[in-house]
Amino acid sequence: MVPSNQGERSVADGEAPMGVATTRSMERVAAALGALDHAETRFERADDVPNGGVLCALAALLGLGLLRHAQSHFSIPKGFYPMDSIFLLLAYLALGRVPSLEQLRYHSPGEWGKLLGLDRIPEVKTLRDKIGCLADDTERTARWSGDLAKEWMAQDVEAAGVLLIDGHVRVYHGEATKLPRRYISRERLCLRGTSDYWVNALDGAPFFCVTKAVDPGLQKTLEEEIVPRLLAEIPGQPTGEELAADPLLHRFLLIFDREGYSPDLFARLKSQRIAILTYHKHPGADWSSGEFVEQTLTHPNGEKSTLQLAERGTRLSNGLWVREIRALSETGHQTAILSTDYRSELRRSASAMFARWNQENFFKYMREHYGLDRLVEYGISPLPETTRLVNPDWRTLDSQVRRTAAELSRARAVFAAHTLGAKECEPEIAARHEEKKGAALSALEVKQSQIEDLKARRKATPKHIELKDLPPEQRVAQLRGGRKHFIDTIKLIAYRAETALVQLVRETLRRHDDARSFVRGLFASSVNLRPDPARNELRVEIHGQANPIHDATLEAMCSELNDAEILYPGTNLRLVYRPIRSSAFP
Numbered sequence: 097m098v099p100s101n102q103g104e105r106s107v108a109d110g111e112a113p114m115g116v117a118t119t120r121s122m123e124r125v126a127a128a129l130g131a132l133d134h135a136e137t138r139f140e141r142a143d144d145v146p147n148g149g150v151l152c153a154l155a156a157l158l159g160l161g162l163l164r165h166a167q168s169h170f171s172i173p174k175g176f177y178p179m180d181s182i183f184l185l186l187a188y189l190a191l192g193r194v195p196s197l198e199q200l201r202y203h204s205p206g207e208w209g210k211l212l213g214l215d216r217i218p219e220v221k222t223l224r225d226k227i228g229c230l231a232d233d234t235e236r237t238a239r240w241s242g243d244l245a246k247e248w249m250a251q252d253v254e255a256a257g258v259l260l261i262d263g264h265v266r267v268y269h270g271e272a273t274k275l276p277r278r279y280i281s282r283e284r285l286c287l288r289g290t291s292d293y294w295v296n297a298l299d300g301a302p303f304f305c306v307t308k309a310v311d312p313g314l315q316k317t318l319e320e321e322i323v324p325r326l327l328a329e330i331p332g333q334p335t336g337e338e339l340a341a342d343p344l345l346h347r348f349l350l351i352f353d354r355e356g357y358s359p360d361l362f363a364r365l366k367s368q369r370i371a372i373l374t375y376h377k378h379p380g381a382d383w384s385s386g387e388f389v390e391q392t393l394t395h396p397n398g399e400k401s402t403l404q405l406a407e408r409g410t411r412l413s414n415g416l417w418v419r420e421i422r423a424l425s426e427t428g429h430q431t432a433i434l435s436t437d438y439r440s441e442l443r444r445s446a447s448a449m450f451a452r453w454n455q456e457n458f459f460k461y462m463r464e465h466y467g468l469d470r471l472v473e474y475g476i477s478p479l480p481e482t483t484r485l486v487n488p489d490w491r492t493l494d495s496q497v498r499r500t501a502a503e504l505s506r507a508r509a510v511f512a513a514h515t516l517g518a519k520e521c522e523p524e525i526a527a528r529h530e531e532k533k534g535a536a537l538s539a540l541e542v543k544q545s546q547i548e549d550l551k552a553r554r555k556a557t558p559k560h561i562e563l564k565d566l567p568p569e570q571r572v573a574q575l576r577g578g579r580k581h582f583i584d585t586i587k588l589i590a591y592r593a594e595t596a597l598v599q600l601v602r603e604t605l606r607r608h609d610d611a612r613s614f615v616r617g618l619f620a621s622s623v624n625l626r627p628d629p630a631r632n633e634l635r636v637e638i639h640g641q642a643n644p645i646h647d648a649t650l651e652a653m654c655s656e657l658n659d660a661e662i663l664y665p666g667t668n669l670r671l672v673y674r675p676i677r678s679s680a681f682p
Contacts, residue, residue: 117206127176137213137666148623156593190590231582300454309574376432481564
């Protein structure tokens with residue numbers, strides 16, 4: 097049997113058909129013959145390995161569960177590459193800002209292989225096949241990501257008690273299927289795409305997301321999918337006896353924007369002892385400036401700010417009594433906030449509401465640095481025939497109503513402009529005026545008749561329809577999402593690992609805003625690998641940073657990482673990090 101990667105030229109073995117950068121020919125032959133379960137993770141001495149700084153995140157990656165549940169959920173056929181190496185490689189690529197698997201064609205496979213204890217990483221086609229084996233079972237991937245979300249919540253019970261909920265649309269420009277259109281606020285356009293509803297902690301750390309090919313809206317997704325899952329998974333919720341004894345106690349607090357505004361929804365959540373915090377959609381008149389008092393807010397990242405705040409009790413349209421908090425800006429604008437958390441301090445509630453921007457910043461950062469919106473696989477899969485979506489006929493009529501209403505407004509303005517002036521009383525001028533006004537009135541009556549007819553037709557047309565009731569040419573499908581869900585879960589682990597390093601760096605770096613930039617630069621740093629089997633150590637010598645301050649920060653970080661005494665997966669080698677200052681180089 098000939099190895100599957102034949103035809104590529106080997107740098108290390110001359111004419112051996114094992115592929116570029118291969119040095120373990122016998123192991124690859126054994127794997128091709130089915131005589132090897134997987135290759136041994138074995139590190140070799142190496143200098144100037146690019147992107148070796150990603151090894152600094154290994155402790156965080158393992159602590160966040162990158163490999164902990166892999167064996168219980170996944171399996172791959174026997175081959176040269178161990179399953180753990182695939183998980184580690186994908187995490188390293190995310191931290192190293194490799195935007196897609198295709199971009200690996202322009203990276204040295206041997207250099208990435210050195211960071212895995214292998215001779216090289218798989219070629220793109222092989223890596224895609226491995227990911228397919230792992231991720232094509234969507235239910236298995238969902239169970240894995242669900243276990244991780246439960247674990248992250250259990251690690252920080254306090255953070256899991258106050259959650260940010262918001263939707264993010266992944267725009268789709270392909271032609272495989274015509275996805276429903278939705279409004280994209282950042283683009284200010286209606287574009288085709290898929291909606292993801294994210295659940296994050298107050299500091300922006302992600303827990304999980306719910307993907308909807310046909311978007312039913314935040315309210316319905318929240319009540320039918322997100323809340324039942326949170327009720328089952330959030331740790332540390334009050335018991336039934338505790339809730340009965342304290343009428344103001346709630347299970348957890350949900351924070352969302354105006355899209356979720358619904359007094360009836362608030363009441364239903366309150367009946368389940370779930371508190372909400374959102375913006376008031378119909379705040380009414382401004383409050384007197386004398387009601388506002390300057391307050392100092394402490395934000396989730398520890399920063400402090402001052403804000404003018406006031407509070408009243410408000411009864412909504414359905415009779416529900418809620419807290420209304422208003423923030424007064426320097427320009428005089430009042431931001432109205434509603435809450436059914438009747439116990440939390442005013443400053444804490446205001447700080448939690450404005451922490452919603454942490455979730456927006458998370459979306460922006462993940463789009464720019466982790467390719468959150470990038471397609472992972474091409475192709476579509478059918479939607480259930482009972483899927484409800486907006487009726488195309490109703491949408492067409494609604495668009496015509498809106499357009500005709502605008503034309504009617506213009507026709508009214510034209511008719512109102514035909515007013516005879518005091519100096520235009522001559523018979524000939526008055527006659528022409530009456531003629532023009534009569535024509536404008538006729539046009540106005542035509543538009544009024546048209547819009548009444550359109551509104552009647554729209555009212556008679558059902559707004560929503562099931563997919564099976566649509567003509568075949570109007571039916572939509574959904575993009576394949578199994579592999580993207582798998583890759584995105586690893587990206588979430590990578591983001592959380594990066595954030596853990598950022599928090600560690602902030603302990604010594606004076607400028608906190610520079611911490612994330614420092615960590616990104618660290619991931620791109622070159623390292624020297626010095627395995628020492630006699631001492632069961634793998635020394636990672638990290639090249640000097642941009643300036644002495646960053647060198648000192650790196651030294652403090654390495655000291656913390658060394659105290660963790662992390663073993664590289666698949667070996668008995670303890671990672672020892674050692675910075676090499678810039679001054680050590682000529």
